[in-house]
Amino acid sequence: MFEATxxxxxxxxxxxxxxxxxxDVSERAKHAGGNMMGFKVPVAMTSAVxxxxxxxxxxxxxxxxxxxEERRLGDVLYVAFxxxxxxxxxSLxxxxxxxLEQAESGPIVEPTHVVMTIGPGDTPEPVITIMLPEED
Structure with missing residues (x-):
């Protein structure tokens, strides 16, 4: 049907x-939760996340x-794991x-909805992408 050209x-x-x-947060994701039982495939997050x-x-x-940032990244990866x-x-x-966000009145907790997909990357091997719901 289609050709490379x-x-x-x-x-x-x-x-x-x-x-x-x-x-790319793959190295940190291998240790999600502070142990060696983290993600076994490459993990990336969007710049918006x-x-x-x-x-x-x-x-x-x-x-x-x-x-x-290291603590916050660890928290995100732990919850994702x-x-x-x-x-x-x-797959979704x-x-x-x-x-935890800083506000004029002091620190506040903001719950943020996130999605994670797993599927083929540039090769058929699976990869994980963490993104905001409005991203694709």
Whole structure:
């Protein structure tokens, strides 16, 4: 039906990671929950998820920011891992992450709806992508 010359444009997962649209968190995801029982396939999250759930925008030194982001990333991956464990045979898993945000009145917890998909990446091998519900 189609031939290789018929492709007008292709945007790979590797391209999305190279351009910062996806953030590869595979190494950290292997240790979701602080143990070696984490994800066994590559995991990436969209830059929107990173900004909403992981990035720390409050005052502090770069090392404090990194510590906050590392904890927040660990929390997201732990909740994602637990949700995936409970919905083993699903290719789309929905879950909620409680995110601590700084407000003028003090810290508040913001529940954020997140989705995770598992399917083929640039090859037939499975990959996981964590994204906001409005992303595709």
């Amino acid at each position: 018929d492709i007008i444009h292709a945007y790979s997962r590797a391209d999305a990671i190279d351009e910062g649209q996806l953030i 990173w900004e909403s759930l992981v990035a720390w925008h409050c005052d502090g030194s770069p090392s404090e920011r990194q510590q906050h 637990e949700a995936a464990s409970q919905q083993r045979n699903e 898993v929905e879950f909620i992450v409680d995110v």
